[in-house]
Every structure is written in structure tokens, then in C-alpha cells.
Amino acid sequence: MLRQIGVWEDRGRNVGADLETSLTLADTAEEHAAMLSVHVHQPYFGSLRVRVAGREQTLYVGKHAFRDLKGPHSVVSWEADVGSLFYSDALTWEARRGLTGTIRRRRQLDVADRTLHRLTDLYDDEAGGDTGGREQVLVRRLSEASTTAMRDVVETLQPEQNGAMRSPAGQPVVIQGAAGSGKTTIGFHRLAWLAHPDRGVHQASPTNLLVLMPNAVLARYAARVLPGLNLQGVAVTTPEAWALSFLGIEKMEVTDRTLSLLLNDHDTGRRKAAWRRGKALGDARMLAVVQRHLAGKTLAQVERLSLNTAAVVRGERRALVLDSPRLRDLLSDVLTRSPLEGYRAAFRAALEEETLSRLRVPDEEITLVSRQLAQELTGLVGKTFAGMLPVSEGRRLLTDEGALRAAAEGVLDERTIRILLSDPLAGISRPRRSHVDVTELPVVLAVAALLDGLGRREGRVLTPYDHIVLDEGQDYAPLLYRLLARAARPGHLTVLGDSSQGVAGFKGPANWGEVQAALGGVDRVTVRTLSRTYRSTRQITELGARIARTYNPDASVIGVDREGAEVERLSGGSLAVLSARAVGGMLAAGHRNIALVTRRAADAERLAADLQFEDVDARPITTEQARYEGGVVVLPVNLAKGLEFDGCVVVGADAGTYDPAVPFESRLLYVAASRGLHALALVAQGTLHPLLAGDADPVTP
Numbered sequence: 001m002l003r004q005i006g007v008w009e010d011r012g013r014n015v016g017a018d019l020e021t022s023l024t025l026a027d028t029a030e031e032h033a034a035m036l037s038v039h040v041h042q043p044y045f046g047s048l049r050v051r052v053a054g055r056e057q058t059l060y061v062g063k064h065a066f067r068d069l070k071g072p073h074s075v076v077s078w079e080a081d082v083g084s085l086f087y088s089d090a091l092t093w094e095a096r097r098g099l100t101g102t103i104r105r106r107r108q109l110d111v112a113d114r115t116l117h118r119l120t121d122l123y124d125d126e127a128g129g130d131t132g133g134r135e136q137v138l139v140r141r142l143s144e145a146s147t148t149a150m151r152d153v154v155e156t157l158q159p160e161q162n163g164a165m166r167s168p169a170g171q172p173v174v175i176q177g178a179a180g181s182g183k184t185t186i187g188f189h190r191l192a193w194l195a196h197p198d199r200g201v202h203q204a205s206p207t208n209l210l211v212l213m214p215n216a217v218l219a220r221y222a223a224r225v226l227p228g229l230n231l232q233g234v235a236v237t238t239p240e241a242w243a244l245s246f247l248g249i250e251k252m253e254v255t256d257r258t259l260s261l262l263l264n265d266h267d268t269g270r271r272k273a274a275w276r277r278g279k280a281l282g283d284a285r286m287l288a289v290v291q292r293h294l295a296g297k298t299l300a301q302v303e304r305l306s307l308n309t310a311a312v313v314r315g316e317r318r319a320l321v322l323d324s325p326r327l328r329d330l331l332s333d334v335l336t337r338s339p340l341e342g343y344r345a346a347f348r349a350a351l352e353e354e355t356l357s358r359l360r361v362p363d364e365e366i367t368l369v370s371r372q373l374a375q376e377l378t379g380l381v382g383k384t385f386a387g388m389l390p391v392s393e394g395r396r397l398l399t400d401e402g403a404l405r406a407a408a409e410g411v412l413d414e415r416t417i418r419i420l421l422s423d424p425l426a427g428i429s430r431p432r433r434s435h436v437d438v439t440e441l442p443v444v445l446a447v448a449a450l451l452d453g454l455g456r457r458e459g460r461v462l463t464p465y466d467h468i469v470l471d472e473g474q475d476y477a478p479l480l481y482r483l484l485a486r487a488a489r490p491g492h493l494t495v496l497g498d499s500s501q502g503v504a505g506f507k508g509p510a511n512w513g514e515v516q517a518a519l520g521g522v523d524r525v526t527v528r529t530l531s532r533t534y535r536s537t538r539q540i541t542e543l544g545a546r547i548a549r550t551y552n553p554d555a556s557v558i559g560v561d562r563e564g565a566e567v568e569r570l571s572g573g574s575l576a577v578l579s580a581r582a583v584g585g586m587l588a589a590g591h592r593n594i595a596l597v598t599r600r601a602a603d604a605e606r607l608a609a610d611l612q613f614e615d616v617d618a619r620p621i622t623t624e625q626a627r628y629e630g631g632v633v634v635l636p637v638n639l640a641k642g643l644e645f646d647g648c649v650v651v652g653a654d655a656g657t658y659d660p661a662v663p664f665e666s667r668l669l670y671v672a673a674s675r676g677l678h679a680l681a682l683v684a685q686g687t688l689h690p691l692l693a694g695d696a697d698p699v700t701p
């Protein structure tokens, strides 16, 4: 590798026919050198002894492929098809020309600073097969301290994760897994896999990838894994930020008034009504409702329009009239096709095609005549779609009973229509500045998608994303799924989620079946389940499973059996004093990144202030703008989602804070209690939550 880098860096060798070619050659060579030099310290992490057609050879697997043109050494990259053999449990594969290859040995090589430190056989034909080595390597890795960035797991990817990551490209996939099963990690690795040339027509370009995560703190934390996976320029953001930026309404405030009502209003009737309305707004059928609404409106507008124009063709002036029935036919055709580029662009194209054909324009004059007609056609399209802006049009549909009934007839049942027309949130205040609610955002986005298409906008050009990853998919509306499917290349959507962690049931799907239906049916969408969890010690995983079982009886969580400290339970005293004691214990045990997780942002602010009097310096993270930089932090559970820490202290771990009668609260408690890698403490002012009481002091719920 060093020799190759030397060759690339030698400007004298990279000489072309002229100066410009020489400079380009030298620059490209330098880029190659820079890319490879990162891997010199650890050129590979695994080896495979394989046998094909009676010949044995050893393949080295690394983070970057390398081929020595002058010698026998080569490294295959982990994302390559051959790389998969290192991770899977398969013992044979189909090699070239219909030959069958056999795996003789898989070996993990711990290489650092150009030195081989350890070698562990994972599988060895001669030693009886499976050696149990994969588990040892994994447990060693999991026992390491946490970092302030999501890490890649290229070296220790497990067989089932490898399978999920390599789900056929171009086919939507849902990866279901409990907290800590590596879903988010796998989602990012899947992007690296998609960017590899072995993916052929499905190969993705990193700058054409989009990852949507539930909050900005997590998005920044996770995005730090990208350089290590050799992915530059991937957009990682939240669905709300992405939608606002796409719609060009970044200045608008995003509210979640349904959540405010659910958290603060104890009236069961209103809670139910708010929940149902949230669900109805995100129903996948709303796409058809929006479609019909826009169709009705544009067809009515075109009724009053006609085109009366003329153009010079072959030196003579030719007149043309398109009356409103003809315009109506052209528009109807566009509306029926529902093209991905949007009604507006498609209608414009249809008008142009029609006029050019009616004027009998020869090919060589098309550009010239199009230019003559441009202004008039644009004007006509403008009038057809006059006054249709996504936010206002979406709201009009939802508030004008006549419009909604006309559009929803035959699509939605009467009950759903009534739910949509109700206003259970009337008592929840609205901000003074212009705003849009998360529950209405999918409908607004649907208007935009149908009118003007959805995807990655670069200047005035709209292209589909090469692939979209949606993290925490259990919290997003089926309608959003429909829209994301339109924003990416066909089938290029990966959904990561955990049905046990849904904290926004009023937005999310009831189950993955609903997502499959929204994306085209069970046959088109694979659901893969990751059965093991990796993040936490046995003690922490067991506690999490106990909480999850209360609202999801099918939740079975098998953790990697990694022994850790007992869960610490501290109750009956001041929260700050008890929390300080828990943090002190964790610091003394050598942990560095510790989170105190509270129920609400205000609790976090207060606790951080109180902890100062207990000699603890804990940084509050209470808004999405905050950055997580490690150390001791205090944060509310909604911002802790997806993050992980060496030690986690659940502050306010009692029934008063997380109401056991409300499944939503138990889900939040699960999220809070599943953030620690090595240590977990539960702190309550009074008695601990019934689900969290230790076995020694059982409390009857």
C-alpha cells in the first residue's frame, strides 16, 4: 500500500500529454493516495480461507479495497459481494462460472498501527467448524466505552445484521429491532453498501442520499459515522426540517399541538378525539383525497380558460386555438397519470406538445417556436394552478367541509370525514408567528408533491433521491411513506424502527402491515427483524424487556450476554441529591459519558441547576439546537432517543412521572431506561415506578 501511495504521490510519474492533463492526473492520483493512506494503519480486519475448483486461497477483508498490481496482495472491501462471506454463516457460495466455493476458515484480525495484535478464529473447518470466536470478538467490542459519535460496526457486523443491510437493492425494506439492536447503525451501513460499485444499476451516489431522523441532536450525533464509512455529502436531517426546507417555508414554526393536548389534557374524550384526528390526517388514503381535491379545483379553473395564440412557422404566421374542452382533456390526462414530476410541469409539457403538433412545427424549428409560445403557455399554466400554495391549499381542504366531502367521497368513510372536520385542539394555543402542525405536514407535502413533484432540488431541477432512510419509522404517518416513495428511485426506501418504541402513535402506523400497504403491499415490502440487542449489559436489557412486555406482549428481546453492574435503585429523597450520588458512583466506576434523563425539558433545566449545589457539573441539552459533546449531560427523554451513554440515570422514575395506565408513558420510560451501555440508575423522590422496582422489594402495581 505504501509503495502504491508513493507512486501516486510522485508527480514526476503522473505526466500527461499537456500541462492540464498532467495536473488532472496528478490531482486524481493524490486523491487516491489520500483515500488509501487512511487505511495503511489497518489495511484489513479479517481473512477468509476459501476453496474454489480445488484451489485454496486467502482473501483479506478491509474497509477499503486494495489491489497490488505488482504483487500477490489484495484486500476486498467489506461492502463488496465477496465481503459478505466474512459476515454470513453460509459455508458455500456460488462462485464464477457456476462453480461452488467453500469457506474453510474465517478469521478476525485485530490490526492497529500496522501491527497485528490478536487473531481470533470465527470458523475453522479443521477445528470442527464454529469456534464461538465471533461472540468473543463482539463482547470485547461492546465492553468498550461509548463515544460522542455513532460508530461503525464494520468489523463486527453480525450475520443477521449483514442480511438486513444487504436486503435486495431497489426493494423497500423495513428493519424492525428493539432498542440497541443496531437498526440505525445498519441503516447507515446500508448506504455505504449501496454506494459500492458492485450494486450496479442500483449504485447510489452519497450526495444523492437522504437520512431522516427524529431529532436534530440525534441527526448530528449519527452523521459523524459517515466519514468512517467513506460517505461524504449525505443529507442527515429530521423529516420536519426536510419538509420545511423543501417547501421553502423554513421560517414557519412547527408545532405538535396533538402531543401538547395528550400531555396536558386529562379529558379522555378530547384525548381520544385528538388522537383519532392525528391518525386520520396521516392516513395513506389522504393522498387520493388530495389528488381529487386538486383535480376538482384545477378542472374548474381550466373551464374558464382557453388558448388563443399564433406563431411564425416556416416563415408564415399560423394561428391556433385550444378551447376549454380541449384544455380540460389535456389536464384530465395529466391528472390521471399523476406523474412524478407534478401536475404543473406535466401540464406545461402536454400543452407544448399539443401546440407544436397542431401548428405542424418541423423538428428543426421546435426550439424557435417553443420560445415564441413560452410566455403564453406559462401564463396559462399559472392561471390553471392560480392560488394553490401547499400550506393554504392543504388547510383549505381540511377546513372547508364542502371541499373535503367532495374530495373524500368514496375514498373515506363518513366517520373519518367527521373526524377530519372536528377540531379537538381548539383549546390548545397556537403560536403568534406563522406555523404548521406536524400532523398537517404530510397533507401539505402531498399538495406540493402532486403539484410540483418531490425529491432533491438542485437549483430548478428536481431529481429523485438515490435512496432514503427513515429512522424511527414507527413515528411517521403512512401518508408520509407514500410521499417518500415518490421522492426516491423506485423501491429505494429503507425504514428502521421499533414497534415498541413508538412515542407518537397518533402519527405513526398501527403496525408494519400498514406501512407495507402504504408502500404497495406485503409482497413488495420486506420486513426483517433483528432479534438481538447489543447496546447494554444483561441487567439493563432485562429491565427494558420487562417494561416493553407491558404494552407489547410479543416483545422478545435477546441481548448479547454481557455481564455488568446491577441496576442501581435510589428512592425516597431529593432528586438532585440522589442523582448526584448515582453520577458519582458511575464516575468512580470509570464511566465518562453519563446522561441524566428526565421526562420533560423543564425538569432537565431545573435538575442541571440543582445539581450544581451537589457539586455536579451537568450540561443541559434541552433544545434541538444543542450539541452532544460527551461528559455528564441532562436531557429530556424525547431528545435522548437514539443516543447512548456509558451510564444512564433515569430521573423521576416513578408512577407520577410516567403514568403506568398510559401506554405512551410506558414507551417513554422504555426509551429512557434503554440508553445506558454499561450502567443504569433509577432515581425517584418517592417510591419507584412499579415496573422498575427491584426483585428484592416487589411493589404490587
Ligand SMILES: Nc1ncnc2c1ncn2[C@@H]1O[C@H](COP(=O)(O)OP(=O)(O)OP(=O)(O)O)[C@@H](O)[C@H]1O
Pocket: 138, 141, 142, 151, 152, 153, 156, 157, 158, 161, 177, 178, 179, 180, 181, 182, 183, 184, 185, 186, 498, 501, 534, 535, 641, 642, 643, 644, 674
Ligand atoms: N454488530 C455490532 N458490533 C458492535 N456493536 C454493535 C453491533 N451492532 C450494534 N452495535 C452497537 O449497539 C448499539 C446500538 O446500536 P444502534 O444505536 O444502531 O441501535 P438502534 O437499534 O438504532 O437503537 P435505538 O432503537 O435505541 O435507537 C451501538 O452502540 C452500536 O455500536
